[in-house]
Amino acid sequence: MDLQEGVIPALAVDTPVDYESLTQLGSIMGSGGMIVMDQNTNMVDVARFFMEFCMDKSCGKCIPCRVGTVQLHRLLTKIRQGEASLADLELLEELCDMVKYTSLCGLGQSAPNPVFSTLRYFRDEYLALINSTTQ
Numbered sequence: 328m329d330l331q332e333g334v335i336p337a338l339a340v341d342t343p344v345d346y347e348s349l350t351q352l353g354s355i356m357g358s359g360g361m362i363v364m365d366q367n368t369n370m371v372d373v374a375r376f377f378m379e380f381c382m383d384k385s386c387g388k389c390i391p392c393r394v395g396t397v398q399l400h401r402l403l404t405k406i407r408q409g410e411a412s413l414a415d416l417e418l419l420e421e422l423c424d425m426v427k428y429t430s431l432c433g434l435g436q437s438a439p440n441p442v443f444s445t446l447r448y449f450r451d452e453y454l455a456l457i458n459s460t461t462q
Contacts, residue, residue: 335352
């Protein structure tokens with residue numbers, strides 16, 4: 328998994344906003360924008376929002392980005408709606424790797440990053456939605 332992921336947890340709130348510090352946390356400076364969310368924000372929704380953006384902005388020239396972002400969005404939606412299993416979560420992670428490492432441009436290569444980082448720091452939110460369906 329690449330360290331350029333995007334979403335960082337509240338415990339890093341005192342981190343200086345500079346390239347080196349954010350890179351150490353697994354984020355990037357990007358265009359310099361920052362979104363701060365509270366504990367009521369669902370991280371699966373955040374990942375879905377960014378995946379929807381990537382689906383919309385894909386040029387469609389390569390299959391991993393064109394089809395992969397759609398499939399990632401479908402899996403995230405399935406998880407958010409409480410219809411997913413642990414196998415779907417595993418598939419989500421495998422598909423993220425495939426899209427990241429086989430897409431031709433930076434958009435496709437970075438599209439899975441919000442999913443990677445929300446899974447890294449907020450996996451419990453994914454598992455809570457999945458566990459709610461298996462009980």
